[in-house]
């Protein structure tokens with residue numbers, strides 16, 4: 001079928017393409033055609049000021065918007081397909097309901113087709129557990145590689161998704177803390193992992209002590225120091241209970257929501273007078289902050305300190321009716 005097109009010399013191609021897009025007359029259902037030193041753009045209606053030709057165009061292949069449009073699973077299971085997943089570097093980690101597990105390979109392959117920069121797809125094989133806060137991963141498609149480099153808040157973080165904890169969903173929260181931190185501060189990141197808080201903060205503050213009990217986390221934290229050219233992070237491998245009290249920080253980060261309440265004594269002992277603690281926890285929606293704040297007050301009083309609550313926030317949903325919350329407080 002003959003259609004209308006705009007014919008332009010190659011070197012004017014990009015300028016004209018943008019102009020046709022602005023005018024809303026570029027027909028994106030068809031491919032732009034090359035003829036020697038000229039390009040012919042498919043258009044939906046004629047326009048003055050351009051050379052208009054009549055020609056055939058090839059149909060453009062529509063890039064699927066979501067893997068759900070192309071995945072091979074029984075029709076009745078399609079409503080169960082997750083609409084989102086975590087992307088860490090070039091690796092996808094997806095959570096599948098039981099009914100979809102037999103189709104894991106198809107789902108992984110569909111994700112690879114739609115997201116060209118993704119090289120490997122894994123499925124969550126267990127809940128996050130243990131002191132290291134890691135989960136089992138089951139390979140679905142692509143490379144069987146678990147090491148990657150994730151970019152976040154202008155820094156690069158190398159990690160092995162099967163050996164350390166990392167959640168890309170906390171990027172905004174980390175930036176929030178970065179904005180609050182001040183030049184000249186000493187920061188104590190009690191549960192540092194591979195360093196997404198520590199490395200970011202090191203770009204602004206004087207010194208960051210970064211502790212973690214998982215040797216893999218500290219191994220990657222050291223690599224990430226080099227990768228981001230920061231030398232004011234001091235990695236500490238070990239149980240934070242043995243370190244706390246030896247450090248006096250202006251700001252303490254307690255990013256271990258499941259157990260942070262068990263480490264309040266250590267955090268308070270490590271913070272200077274007028275210093276700030278960023279506390280994280282999990283709560284039921286009926287009592288988001290109350291219980292945590294009571295605990296904070298009680299432990300501070302036992303240690304002869306007073307607290308002033310500065311900010312309370314819901315960071316993200318965690319499970320049905322459960323939220324990951326944050327409380328910032330000053331210790332006097």
Ligand SMILES: C[S@@+](CC[C@H](N)C(=O)[O-])C[C@H]1O[C@@H](n2cnc3c(N)ncnc32)[C@H](O)[C@@H]1O
Pocket residue numbers: 131132133165166167170190191192193194195196197211212213214217238239240241255256257
């Ligand atoms: C939820 S992860 C957070 C990691 C990091 N802050 C992040 O945002 O990716 C908690 C970390 O605390 C570490 N951890 C758990 N118990 C610990 C302890 N007693 N002492 C030091 N680190 C601990 C785990 O190994 C894990 O890397």
